[in-house]
Amino acid sequence: MSGVVDTTHRAAIESALATLDLETKVRLLTGQDYWRLPAVPEIGLANLTMSDGPIGVRGVRWSPDHPSIALPSPTALAATWDPALSLLAGRVLGQECRARGIHILLAPTVNLHRSPLAGRHFECYSEDPLLTAEIGLGYVAGLQQQGVGAQVKHYVANDSETERFTVDVRVSERALRELYLVPFERIVAAGVWSLMAAYNGVNGAPMTEQDDLVNGLLKGEWGFDGAVVSDWTAARTTVPTANGGLDVVMPAFAAPWGDKLLAAVRAGDVAEELIDDKVRRILLLAGRVGAWDRVAPAVPDSEVTTGxxxxxxxxxxxxRSFVLARNADVLPLDAGALRRVAVFGALADDARIQGGGSARVLPRHIISPLAGLTAALPDTEVVYAVGADPRPELAAATGLEWTPVTTTLRDAAGTALYESSIDAADVRWMGELPDGVDPAAAATVEISATFTPSVTGTHQLAANGFGDLVFQVGGETLLDEPVYWTGDDPLTTAFLTPVERRFPIEAVAGKPVEVVLTHRIYPGRHGFVTLTLGHGRPVADDETLLAEAARVAAEADVAVVVVGTTEEVESEGFDRTTLALPGRQDELVARVAAANPRTVVVVNAGSPVLMPWVDDVAAVLLTWFPGQEAGAALADVLLGVAEPGGRLPTTWPRAMADLPVLSTTPTDGTLTYAEDVLIGYRGWTAEPLFPFGHGLGYTTWSWDSLTVEDGSAVVTVRNTGARAGREVVQVYVGPTTAGGPVRPARWLAGFAGVTAEPGEAVTVRIPLPERTFQVWADGGWQTVPGGYRVEAAASVTDPKLTATVDL
Structure with a gap:
């Protein structure tokens, strides 16, 4: 992952720059539309095209016939504690980008898990800056090895969603340097090609106007030569953003540059030399990713991995991301000994594979936990009971009752401009219409289907969307009116929290009903569409469902309960208000566990949840948002085909009151990081439910030796179990000498994953760089003299071996 630029590239930049007039240079600095920068054909510059990540590549347009891979969430990737797997994720997404003509992927997010209430927690890696940096480095390297630019974000202290456009984060320089800036610093040093400036402010200035942190630190001290891009609509001023280090304003609409920036340059408020520097960075980025024909791309096509x-x-x-948090000798399951497996929970059938937000993708397919277990156990009876449904809104209509489901774009006369079959009745996009569709002609988008119910009774149908909606069932119009939800965040309003209108209908089994949901497109507003046709089958009341779950559980050899969060709870655009599971899922677990002592709880959430039942169940498996292969991976782990390889990237609490940092709510527009450097495990005083770094496997290990030599911790571990396995050797350092600056009891200094066959010993060398023993003080890094404890550990609270060093 190199940021090195040869003299030929530099010379080409200067030659091209000399031919551009001021108007063209300024035009280059603002989005042409939602995802592209303008092309300048006279110098051979093509459009620079960006797309959201981080788990897939949505692309610039809505295209249901070209779905994207849906990888596990960033918290899952961090839970692997494996930079090589992160590299693989980056390479996979780089391949996807190249197939879609994407030059820059807006990822990874390397903000920290300051509070588990943060709504976008699932999109970040960890509460620890070192682990975040290592996973982020692998991801960026994988992308850029494919010739696709990563855009690391959100710089900086963008760690929560409440008042996210305007909040001013007050944080000490020490906390910034030792925690929040660390992943950015490491990734910039490794040669990332672009960076995104966050919505929020830091210490009194918006990040899009941050002279100190952008011009001074990022571009000056760190020597970043890439482009700094605004988060979408984050730039709201002209002169302050131009002088504050921003290079690109996105997207086109509501952009404060263009003619205003041109006038500011001519008035002398912004130096033309500054405009030239921004253009140089864009041309450098375009050259690296192959969007500029005057130079060779950073990665030749012959070096790009395909297939x-x-x-x-x-x-x-x-x-590899699943964390086995608890196991009372029930896992792995013996498939040959299973007669009946009972599966419970709405999320077992309707898998929550990704978090809510602007980065949502349409996957190629989804394997639910129920489908995965059923396929993996062909000789076992797999029974399902919902037990409890936490979803406040109806799921998108799908399955054999809804065949086919079609989405159609029409013009004002009703003529179809585009038509495609979709698996589920859910249409969302930000950007452009499908290829060949004239945006000026598009008047409506509709979802239509023939509903043939499998059971007679009262079914619930729902129109879910934002804008002017028309909902017709069996030829009768049930809704024809604007549907809006007001709020301060237009993205959240329009895209993340659409409004549901629900209608009960009486349906007869086998009797087809035509259903059409239509969204009228306002002129010029085709770039934002969210439309879902929801369906809920006739169900019993909650008490009946819970009682049925207990009965089914009692008759099974093992009970698997899938619980988790919903998109209305855990999403971009808002923070969580509680860590409790929504709905009556806790009660479902309690009733199933009381009926069957062999109860395995699968937690399908991107961030910590409370588990009041944890001591009453046989096993707890944390699966995060596991991506499109959710059910297949779950079956692999539960049945012992694969070992759960994950370790916790963040601490899970027993009670909310135990958390060192909880609130994400600003006071008078300001959010003060009063805890300073004591976030995550660094600030814990109570005993957590599951500590940072915790995770069980299917074998056992002995920790044989630890020495500190030549600036490294050298650790030997041995597999003492009966099957091959993987352990994550974690090394923590903490002071043994009293006095000096406030520091945590210990902090992660390094880690290494090891695999071993039964009886095999493995030795790893984990570097302890100088920064391990330093703090930021008096404007620089200072080594704190004294004694230090070096621990080889299975988690932050489970040291196995200890050595000491003196500085």
């Missing part, structure tokens, strides 16, 4: 097994990668990452 990667996308589904296989998604399955491997998911399997």
């Amino acid at each position: 990667l097994d996308l589904d296989g990668a998604a399955r491997e990452i998911a399997t």
Whole structure:
């Protein structure tokens, strides 16, 4: 992952720059549309095209006939504690980008898990800056090895969603340097090609106007030569953003540059030399990714990897990310001894594979936990009972009752401009219409289907969307009106939290009903569409469902309960208000566990949840948002085909009151990081439910030796179990000498994953760089003299071996 630019490239930049007039240079700095920068054909510059990540590549247009891979969530990727798997994820997404003509992927997100209430927690890696940096480095390297630019984000202290456009984060320089800036610093040093400036402010100035942190630190001290791009609509001023280090404003609409920036340059408020520097960075980025024909791209086509097994990668990452948090000798299950397996929970059938937000993708397919277990156990009876449904809104209509489901774009006369079959009645996009569709002609988008119910009774149908909606069932119009939800965040309003209108209908089994949901497109507003046709079958009341679950559980050899969060709870655009599972899922677990002592709980959430039942169940498996291969990976782990390889990238609490940092709510527009450097495990005083770094496997290990030599911790571990396995050797360092600056009891200094056959010993050398023993003080890095404890550990609270060093 190199940021090196040869003299030929530099010379080409200067030659091209000399031919551009001021108007063209300024035009280059603002999005042409939602995802592209303008082309300048006279110098051979093509459009620079960007797309959201981080788990897939949505692309610039809505295209249901070209779905994207859906990898596990970033928290899952971090839970692998394996930079090589992160590299694989980056390479997979790089291959996807190249297939879609994407030059820059807006990922990874390397903000920290300051509070588990943060709504976008699932899109970040860890509460620890070192682990975040290592996983982020692998991801960026994988992308850029494919010739696709990564755009690391959101710089900086963008760690929560409440008042996210305007909040001013007050944080000490020490906390910034030792925690929040570390992943950015490491990834910039490794040669990332672009960076995104966050919505929020830091210490009194918006990040899009941050002279100190952008011009001074990022471009000056760190020597970043890439382009700094605004988060979408984050730039709201002209002169302050131009002088504050921003290079590109995105997207086109509501952009404060263009003619205003041109006027500011002519008035002398912004130096033309500054405009030239921004253009140089864009040309450098375009050259690296192959969008400028005057220079060779950073990665020749001959070095790009193609033919990667996308589904296989998604399955491997998911399997390796699952954290076995508790196991009372019930896992792995013996498939040959299973007569009946009972599966419970709405999320077992309707898998939550990704978090809510602007980065949502349409996957190639989804394997639910129920489908995965059923396929993996052909000789076992797999029974299902919902038990409890936490979803406040109806799921998108899908399955054999809804065949086919079609989406159609029409003009004002009703003529079809585009038509495609979709698996589920859910249409969302930000960007452009499909190829060949004239945006000026598009008047409506509709979802239509023939509903043939399998059971007679009262079914619930729902129109879910934003804008002017028309909902027709069996030829009768049930809804024809604008549907809006007001709020301060237009993206959240329009895209992340559409409004549901629900209608009960009486349906007869086998009798088809035509259903059409239509969204009228306002002129010029085709770039934002969210439309879902929801369906809920006739169901019993909650008490009946819970009682049925207990009965089914009692008759099974093992009970698997899938619980988790919903898109209305855990999503971009808002923070969580509680860590409790939504709905009556806790009660479902309790009733199933009381009926069957062999109860395995699968937690399908991107961030920590409370588990009041944890001591009453046989096993707890944390699967995060596991991506499209969710059910296949789950079956692999539960049945012992693969070992759960994950370790916790963040601490899970027993109670919310135990958390060192909880609130994400600003006061008078300001959010103060009063905890300073004591976030995550660094600030814990209570005993957590599951500590940072925790995770069980299917074998056992002895920790044989630890020495500190030549600036490294040298650790030997041995597999003492009966099957091959993987352990993550974690090394923590903490002071033994009293006094000095406030520091945590210990902090992660390094780690290494090891695999071994039964009886095999493995030795790893984990570097302890100078920064391990330093703090930021008096404007620089200072080594704190004294004694230090070096621990080889299975988690932050489970040291196995200890050595000491003196500085």
